[in-house]
Amino acid sequence: MKHGKKSIAQRIFNDAMSELKIQELARIRKEAEAAAAKASKSDTAIEHAQQENVDPVAMFVESLNTLMPVIGTLGIKRGGTVYQVPIALSPKRRQQYAIKWMIQACRQRKGRPMSQKIALEVMDVLNMEGTAYNKKTELHKIAEANRAYANLR
Numbered sequence: 327m328k329h330g331k332k333s334i335a336q337r338i339f340n341d342a343m344s345e346l347k348i349q350e351l352a353r354i355r356k357e358a359e360a361a362a363a364k365a366s367k368s369d370t371a372i373e374h375a376q377q378e379n380v381d382p383v384a385m386f387v388e389s390l391n392t393l394m395p396v397i398g399t400l401g402i403k404r405g406g407t408v409y410q411v412p413i414a415l416s417p418k419r420r421q422q423y424a425i426k427w428m429i430q431a432c433r434q435r436k437g438r439p440m441s442q443k444i445a446l447e448v449m450d451v452l453n454m455e456g457t458a459y460n461k462k463t464e465l466h467k468i469a470e471a472n473r474a475y476a477n478l479r
Contacts, residue, residue: 338439338440342440342442342448343382343445345444346386346444346448347382349445350380350385350449351380354380385452388452389447389451390421390428391424392454393423393424393428393451393459394421395420395462395465396415396420397414397415397465397466397469398419398423399411399412399465399468399472400479402475402478404478409475409478410469410472410475412469412475413479424458427457427458427461431456431457431461432444432447
């Protein structure tokens with residue numbers, strides 16, 4: 327939400343959830359058609375895909391939970407040197423990181439409406455790929471590399 331435009335943010339989010347539902351149903355239908363072609367069950371698998379109940383809000387929450395980092399780093403100065411010390415993150419800080427990374431990744435995608443960017447980024451996170459997920463893995467790698475400094479806290 328930029329500049330307090332809550333109604334615009336809500337509209338974008340609602341559009342993103344409908345776009346996410348459309349994408350997920352298309353993916354399920356495509357998988358069902360592929361399975362039907364293999365097993366020659368033609369209509370039953372396709373009808374099952376159409377009846378599939380998809381909850382886009384649950385998918386969004388799951389993607390945020392996937393995106394939440396477990397551990398972070400804190401710069402501590404000792405003897406003129408700044409050490410990146412790994413620390414456990416509070417639940418609130420974990421959620422802040424996840425939301426921040428999701429919004430940054432969506433803003434970096436160009437040429438599409440924000441609702442489509444959000445839907446694509448949610449799908450990427452659920453598939454464990456994309457810009458936001460890479461930021462989480464990068465933070466974990468940095469914390470793992472600096473675990474020797476954990477005693478400096």
